[in-house]
Amino acid sequence: MDAFLAGMGILVDPYMLFLVFAGTLLGIIVGALPGISGSTTTALLLPLTITMPPTGALAFLGSIYCAANFGGSITAILINAPGDPSASATAFDGYPMAARGEAGKALGISAISSAIGGIFSVFVLIVAAPLLARAAYNFGPPEYFALAVFGLSMVAAIGGDSPTRNLLSAAFGVLLATVGLDLTTGVERFTFGIYALSDGIEFIPVLIGLFAMAELLEQAAHGNVVKEYIKLSAVKLPSLADFRKCAKAIILSSGIGTFIGTLPALGATTAAMICYNESRRWSKHKLEFGRGAIEGVAGPEAANNAAVGGAMVPTLALGIPGSATTAIILVGLIVQGVRPGPHLFNEQPTLLYVVFASMLAANLLYLVLGLGAAKLFARVTLIPPAYLWPGVFVLSVVGAYAPNQSMFDVGTMLVFGVLGLLFRRFGFSPAPLIMGLVLGRMVEETFKQSLLIFDQNWLLFLSRPIVVLLFALTILGLSAPALAHGWRRLRAR
């Protein structure tokens, strides 16, 4: 209890509050900039935190991490360029909402769902960290394989309205995922001797290209048309009815997001994608999805912020990072001489409560900033296209270049920008492609790892309870439309 009070004490300590505030504001800003993600920023600022006390460094990095996930939704909604990979699902419905003049509403619901998801996950972190972390050990390659199959089984449903096109798009994503050094054979595939391809196609430039660049090219085609931009008068915060509509998506996504966050290797991006699907699956307004459904913003935003708290669970409880950003935070802790792990809960409880307190504070702070300044952020869309899109172009190039300082990645971004434009012209959705790219590699690697573990005996997959459960869910999900159809026909008789 003393440790708890000491930890919460940072909320009245001016220096700590300053660090949390600085981290949050910085997080929102970098989160909003396409390509510059929370992980890039924490990595760049890591040397700075060495001079801080461990508690301060943790509060600062934790706040950036929390706020960046919210910040990403701002640009996803306003200019269809996810500021952070985790916000890519937010763009599916956030941008259509903004396009029909509901930017303020989309931003408002994003801020509130993010905060709810984030705060929920922090409470889960506080209460269940030691217990929850145990689940990580039960997740081996076979379980990840089943999870990835489950994820892939959903691609036909996301994005545009043509399941066939979605499947094609996803298949292309899976194909792209095969590029690079094959983990299980040590052989390079489809790299053509280009170094930059040996670790596979970089995720960030693909994302910036498909979303930001493609949008820019699309807009350029309408250059001569006097286009009416989203008016400021249309900015309105969401109503009580909107919240009621989203309640289910937010609650569901907070739970699923936290759980996915706790799994190592699966972070906010996967959580947001899966929760977008789940929000749609459980919604009464399925047809609105992809056309500006408010639940389609609430779900992934609650999920990606819930995943933050979730990802901190294995990081602090096991010393195993649950995402790229937590990997950097982990390094920051180790540099400070603090080694996260199960013993940390006994040895340094105060430090843990400082993390909890600062994450709570950051979640509340960006809620205030997000709601209070939603109108200010919404003004981004009032910038004349002649200034806005060149600005987006610059940010896209910088964003693609920054993580690896590689011109090749800039080229990748441009190629995928053109591809994204073609996708739009022929009625394909980029979302299944991204799902395929993310999950394709996982399916292949975990399958081969599983076979090595099972001595090449396929049947042993069925000896693992979690695998069986996930397979059952997959089969249920795939056959649900047919079953529902049959049920309706039966009733009609």
Add this chain to the structure above:
Amino acid sequence: MTRKITDHRSLALTRRAFAAGAAATTALAWSPLRAQEKFPSKTIEVVTHAGVGGGTDITARMMMVHAPGVFKTELAVVNKVGGSGGAALAYANSRPRDGYTIMLITQTHLLTMIQGKAPVKYAEIVALARATDDPQVLMAGKNSPYKTAKDFLEAGKKKSMKYGATQLGGVDHLAVLGFAKKAGQEKPTVVPFRGGGDIVINVVGGNVDVGILNYAEADSQIKSGDVRPLLVLAPKRLGPLPDVPCSKDLGLDASYSTVRGFVTLKGVPEENLKALEEGLVKAMKGKMYASYIESSGQSPDSVVGRKEWQAQLDAFYNEGAEALKSIGLLK
């Protein structure tokens, strides 16, 4: 407030821009005349194959905490990710050989050169100083039937053991093959994972018999009792694991470790090499670097000069070539 934050960002960007600018300027200004000046008199670039925040990147940045004071000049990390070190080697190869470009390399770079995937031949690598020498440790989960190294070695003679390791054809893989051969284990199965954290989980979860890991990768699981270290693959026991036998204790001549060290390319004048070696060693004897080494469970004698480091590189190069041939990745 906003202003302050913006400054942070622009500072980060300007520093990078400055480094790039400085690099460009120095490339233009370079001439044999300038090389006669006192070395070093301008920014030294440290090329790594790791991205920002990666293990090798951190090692480079830790060395750089004290280095500017020692060298009386700035240092800048250049991250050239890709091609298992190939991109970093290609970049270094494109720079003048004056000592202002140094590389922090691992065994991975050597394997890349052995396979001819880099524009640089091994003969051109000149050792400067070793930065870390992190012995590999075989570890089992707490529910594993193998309580001691002897249990494991005995059992391994009868059945094929599953080793959790990183990438196939990589350093870990070769270590497993080398070790198994010396320990009389036939046909070990290597299950490749993406990183140390992944291996630890699968060791605890019982998906593999043992994992081949560095001490720091499983530190917290060892302390909590979830992971049981069996054998240190080194001629000496590890400081933080005084009760765990090393291979010499069991009469095995098997040492495998993750090594990082600084090198440059052939053609740098001898006095510059000397200045670099002395400066790097001095910088890595600093307090910050020492505590970094210690916190990752390594001994302070990780840091050695170029003679010892070159010998280790040579040995690894020769062994690596043979090992790659034996698994068919090299013809």
